[in-house]
Amino acid sequence: MSTNPSASRANGxxxxxxxxxxxxxxxxxxxxxxxxxxxxxYLLLGPNGAGKSTLLKLLAGLWRPSSGHVLYRGRDIxxxxxxxxxxVALLTHELxxxxxxxxxxxxxxxxxxxxxxxxxxxxxxxxxxxxxxxFAHERVRAYSQGMKQRLAxxxxxxxxxxxxxxxxxxxxxxxxxxxxLQQILEEAVSPGxxxxxxxxxxxxxxxxxxxxxxxxxxxxxxxxxxARFDAEGIRERLRGIRDVGVF
Amino acid sequence: MSxxxxxxxxxxxxxxxxxxxxxxxxxxxxxxxxxxxxxMIFLYAPRERVMGDVQRVFYIHLPLAWNGLLAFAxxxxxxxxxxxxxxxxxxxxxxxxxxxxxxxxxLMLLTGSLWARAAWGTYWTWExxxxxxxxxWLMYAFYLLLRRxxxxxxxxxxxxxxxxxxxxxxxxxxxxxxxWWRTLHPVVLKSSGFQMEPExxxxxxxxxxxFTVFYGLLLWERARLAxxxxxxxxxxxxxxxx
Amino acid sequence: MTATRAATKPRAPGLLRGSWLVLRKDLVxxxxxxxxxxxxxxxxxxxxxxFAFAFDLSGAEARxxxxxxxxxxxxxxxVLGFSKGAALERRGAGYLGLLLAPIPKEAIFLGKAGSAFxxxxxxxxxxxxLFLVFFGVKVGSGEFGLLALIFLLGSVGLxxxxxxxxxxxxxxxxxxxxxxxxxxxxxxxxxxAATQLSSAVLTTQSLGEGPWLQxxxxxxxxxxxxxxxxxxxxxxx
Amino acid sequence: xxxxxxxxAVVWLAFFAYNAYLVRRLAKLEREADLLRSYLxxxxx
Numbered sequence: 160m161s162t163n164p165s166a167s168r169a170n171g172x173x174x175x176x177x178x179x180x181x182x183x184x185x186x187x188x189x190x191x192x193x194x195x196x197x198x199x200x201y202l203l204l205g206p207n208g209a210g211k212s213t214l215l216k217l218l219a220g221l222w223r224p225s226s227g228h229v230l231y232r233g234r235d236i237x238x239x240x241x242x243x244x245x246x247v248a249l250l251t252h253e254l255x256x257x258x259x260x261x262x263x264x265x266x267x268x269x270x271x272x273x274x275x276x277x278x279x280x281x282x283x284x285x286x287x288x289x290x291x292x293x294f295a296h297e298r299v300r301a302y303s304q305g306m307k308q309r310l311a312x313x314x315x316x317x318x319x320x321x322x323x324x325x326x327x328x329x330x331x332x333x334x335x336x337x338x339x340l341q342q343i344l345e346e347a348v349s350p351g352x353x354x355x356x357x358x359x360x361x362x363x364x365x366x367x368x369x370x371x372x373x374x375x376x377x378x379x380x381x382x383x384x385x386a387r388f389d390a391e392g393i394r395e396r397l398r399g400i401r402d403v404g405v406f
Numbered sequence: 407m408s409x410x411x412x413x414x415x416x417x418x419x420x421x422x423x424x425x426x427x428x429x430x431x432x433x434x435x436x437x438x439x440x441x442x443x444x445x446m447i448f449l450y451a452p453r454e455r456v457m458g459d460v461q462r463v464f465y466i467h468l469p470l471a472w473n474g475l476l477a478f479a480x481x482x483x484x485x486x487x488x489x490x491x492x493x494x495x496x497x498x499x500x501x502x503x504x505x506x507x508x509x510x511x512x513l514m515l516l517t518g519s520l521w522a523r524a525a526w527g528t529y530w531t532w533e534x535x536x537x538x539x540x541x542x543w544l545m546y547a548f549y550l551l552l553r554r555x556x557x558x559x560x561x562x563x564x565x566x567x568x569x570x571x572x573x574x575x576x577x578x579x580x581x582x583x584x585x586w587w588r589t590l591h592p593v594v595l596k597s598s599g600f601q602m603e604p605e606x607x608x609x610x611x612x613x614x615x616x617f618t619v620f621y622g623l624l625l626w627e628r629a630r631l632a633x634x635x636x637x638x639x640x641x642x643x644x645x646x647x648x
Numbered sequence: 649m650t651a652t653r654a655a656t657k658p659r660a661p662g663l664l665r666g667s668w669l670v671l672r673k674d675l676v677x678x679x680x681x682x683x684x685x686x687x688x689x690x691x692x693x694x695x696x697x698x699f700a701f702a703f704d705l706s707g708a709e710a711r712x713x714x715x716x717x718x719x720x721x722x723x724x725x726x727v728l729g730f731s732k733g734a735a736l737e738r739r740g741a742g743y744l745g746l747l748l749a750p751i752p753k754e755a756i757f758l759g760k761a762g763s764a765f766x767x768x769x770x771x772x773x774x775x776x777x778l779f780l781v782f783f784g785v786k787v788g789s790g791e792f793g794l795l796a797l798i799f800l801l802g803s804v805g806l807x808x809x810x811x812x813x814x815x816x817x818x819x820x821x822x823x824x825x826x827x828x829x830x831x832x833x834x835x836x837x838x839x840x841a842a843t844q845l846s847s848a849v850l851t852t853q854s855l856g857e858g859p860w861l862q863x864x865x866x867x868x869x870x871x872x873x874x875x876x877x878x879x880x881x882x883x884x885x
Numbered sequence: 886x887x888x889x890x891x892x893x894a895v896v897w898l899a900f901f902a903y904n905a906y907l908v909r910r911l912a913k914l915e916r917e918a919d920l921l922r923s924y925l926x927x928x929x930x
Contacts, residue, residue: 184559185640221747222885241660245750255748257673258740259681268676271669272749274660299740314745463892470896489881513899517892524888544833551829555820565816568878569830572812575874576834583837583863587844620900627907634914641921 171198171351172231172246172321174218179227181213188213189377191227196353202364203357204397205374211357212251214374215324218355219249231322245273248320250311250328256299262286262310263295266317273318285313288343304331312340316347323348325356329363341367361394432623439616443609451609460524463517465609469617470514471539477507477621478546478574485570488563494636497563500570501553502628506621508546515539534585541580545573663758666751670759675766677736684732684767688725692775695721700782710783715846717783719802719839721775722768726806727831729767730814731824733760738818747883757811757879761872765807772799785850794849801864802842808871809834815882837867 174196181189189210203211216222218229220236220243229236236243256265263282270278286295289309294302299310308331315323323344329337344367348354358364361371371388373381381391388394447465484500487493518536519529530536549569556562661669678684699717737743737760746756776795780787787795813830817823841860848856855861 185636186643216885219748221744241750241752243750244748245660247748249748251744253741253744255741255745257677257736257742259683259736260673260677264676264680268669268673269745269749272661272666272746272751274750460889463889466892466896509899509903513896516895520888520892520895541833541836545830548826548830548833552816552820552826555822555826557821558819561819564881564884565819568812568881569816571878572809572834572871572874575870576837579837579863579867579870583840586859586863587840624900624903624907627904627911631907631911631914634911634918638914638918638921641918641925644925645921 170232172353173197173233174322174353175230175233176218177228177230179217179224179229181210181217181222182225183213187377189217192379193227194372194379194382196355198351198353199370200348200354200368201356202361202368202371203355203374204361204364204371204393205357206397208376209374210377211374212326213377215249215251215326215355215357218322219247219324220244221249245318246320247322248315248318248324250315250323250325252327252330254299254307254311256310256314258300259298261296261298262291262302265299265310266314269314270317275318278317281317282313285316289313290339305333305336308332309336309339312343316343319347319349321349321352323352323354325354327357327359329358329360337363359397361388361397435619436623439619443613443616446609446612451606452603460521463521463524465613466617467514467517467521468610469614470510470517471535472614473617473621474507474510474514474539474542475577476618477503477510477625478542478577480625481507481546481549481570482574485567488567489571494563497567498632498636499625499629501550501566502625502632504546504549504570505628506624508543508550509624510621511539511543511546515543534581534587537584538577538581542577545576549573660750661755663752663755666749666755667758667762669751670746670756671762671766674733674736674759674763678767683736684729685770687728687732688767688771689774691725691728692721692771692778695724696775696778696782699779705783707784710785711850712847714779714783714785714850715843718776718779718846719843721779722772722799722802722806723832723835723839725771725775726764726768726810727828729764729771730810730831731827733764733767733811734814734818734823743883753880753883754876756883757875760815761807761811761875764811765803768803768807769800772803787850788853791849791853794853794855795846798842798845798849798855798864801861801868802838804868805838805864805871806835808868808875809838812871812875812879812882815879837863841867 176192176194176196178191178193179189180187180191192214203214205211213222217224220229223237231239231243231246256269260268263279263286266282266285267278270281275281283292283295286292289312291306291309291313294306299307302310308328312328315325328340332340341363344354354368355372356364356368365371365385365388370384371382371393372379373391373393381387381393383391443465447462451462451465453459453461480503481500484496484503488496488500515536518539522531522536523529549566552569553562553566556565699721703713703717705713737746747753776799779785810831813834814827817827817830820826841863844858844860845855845864848854848858848860
């Protein structure tokens with residue numbers, strides 16, 4: 160009834176945070192945050208320990224907020240449960256797959272878990288796309304870091320998610336890998352879907368994203384478009400911190 | 407400048423005073439109960455005809471057993487409440503109750519064993535109640551051990567709550583299975599075959615009440631200790647952040 | 649119409665399909681790597697060897713002691729199986745993938761318990777004939793059927809408790825040690841009921857008297873339900 | 886009679902020891918809490 164394409168914008172992947180806060184073992188990682196994320200592409204920036212990964216895990220429904228709610232199209236994601244999780248993908252530095260299985264086996268397994276009608280064909284298609292076709296039958300344990308990263312990306316795209324959350328997708332990728340990632344994201348992100356990625360490299364990030372969110376110590380300090388980013392001088396604030404950072 | 411500090415010192419003093427005065431009340435109550443129950447156990451209750459004076463161990467043994475079980479039941483209920491509400495207070499009291507319950511169970515095993523030596527001539531027998539108590543002891547020792555071995559406090563509370571529930575569910579199953587196991591074998595020893603006279607029942611009731619009060623006091627103290635522990639932890643955390 | 653919609657948004661797997669996928673994953677994994685099975689086989693052989701030396705049994709005596717020895721072996725082997733199963737999810741953070749997938753959390757419990765059950769049954773299939781041969785005990789086909797029933801019922805209870813407890817212990821330091829500490833007191837009823845039933849079968853060719861079968865069934869039911877209801881708290885962050 | 890005496894002694898000693906342990910730890914922690922608090926207040930002012 161509401162699946163016709165012209166309404167896709169209005170019916171897009173909209174996420175809403177209502178006073179969402181997270182504390183882990185008594186430590187406050189994210190202060191209460193209210194925010195509406197319309198369909199589009201966002202860059203999540205901030206120094207190490209600002210709460211970026213935590214925010215992504217909360218949005219993915221992997222971590223439960225200590226207080227507040229995350230709404231997807233106006234409904235609590237914990238109420239939607241599986242119906243939400245099959246719309247979302249999260250890419251983190253953890254593989255989230257089985258190292259002793261082959262790349263193909265992993266993708267077929269997760270394809271089935273996401274209820275794809277023909278998981279094998281889809282898995283092969285994606286392996287081809289991320290350039291792992293010749294490594295499909297090799298165990299993931301033997302993959303290099305960059306290959307694991309690409310496999311994780313393939314897994315994230317398997318079920319054509321409408322909410323795509325990427326935590327440091329460029330880390331560990333070489334130049335070619337980064338270009339490929341950028342290309343794939345261009346195609347994968349359909350209108351009406353929502354993409355959020357964190358990175359330490361705003362230049363590269365802005366080639367994909369059009370808006371940004373800036374977190375510091377669990378508080379959203381600034382958000383807006385590219386012009387706003389330049390005006391706020393966030394690049395300078397990040398640069399000072401980046402040098403001490405891990406990357 | 408110095409006002410906040412003065413206020414906080416005053417508050418601390420007030421707190422210690424309140425603790426001290428309620429502590430004095432508690433000590434008076436405990437003393438009263440101890441004296442009364444000792445009087446009743448040793449002088450008021452008549453000498454048991456078959457077993458003799460050793461039977462008097464029963465007046466502390468049974469309350470210990472009863473309160474051990476009560477303590478674990480409290481842990482069970484609080485664990486469920488913790489899972490429902492995620493309030494750290496429930497978890498704190500659940501853990502406190504398990505620790506006090508473990509102490510009671512330990513003492514129950516010791517007194518039971520001494521009684522067994524006097525009455526049956528052996529320190530240990532695989533009698534259903536003793537065996538159940540022994541398994542109970544193992545389970546709750548594990549509960550406390552588990553809490554120390556998980557770093558992440560939130561995780562630790564969740565895991566402990568689930569185990570607190572699972573362990574208590576197991577109590578009736580273990581008891582029934584061991585009872586059936588033993589009764590299907592030839593019965594060698596028969597316990598508690600003596601007649602209860604009215605004075606004995608009264609003594610037992612007083613002892614039961616006294617031990618339940620002790621349980622409550624120890625529980626309260628233990629939970630308070632845990633609360634202060636957490637407070638110190640938080641303060642340290644704040645200092646680290648500064 | 650419906651076809652195109654089904655193609656664009658596939659239905660997420662339900663409880664049964666989800667559990668089956670998790671279970672099948674463990675089986676495929678095992679076929680590829682044969683980690684757990686290898687451990688179980690070597691362990692059982694070593695235990696059989698030790699028992700044969702420690703208890704020099706034969707004839708009626710062997711019949712009397714065999715159930716206890718068998719169940720002790722199953723118990724220890726199952727602990728190995730559970731910690732292997734938990735370790736498999738830890739490496740590469742496979743759990744993360746399962747938690748993100750749109751399957752019910754209960755399906756993860758059922759799947760993991762199912763695979764633990766499968767490994768237990770395999771161990772029993774391997775160990776029982778071995779012990780029968782080593783201790784020179786002959787079993788008729790009627791007895792065999794009854795033993796199989798007991799073993800299956802016992803394994804359900806062990807798998808449910810073990811899966812729950814392995815999940816609890818895997819977030820702890822030295823979780824494997826803790827697992828065995830917490831596991832044995834909990835499964836005492838299974839141990840008692842199953843050995844009683846097995847002895848009855850070996851000595852009287854029947855399930856004997858006493859409420860043991862009911863106890864085993866009740867245990868299975870209670871712990872499957874408990875695992876079902878509590879597991880989602882264990883995987884939550 | 887000796888067993889009776891032993892049983893009572895064990896129980897009361899254990900209660901007493903546990904209680905003493907709790908009280909001592911509580912006092913120590915309260916002192917530490919006050920110390921940390923005053924340190925924080927000095928830093929804050």
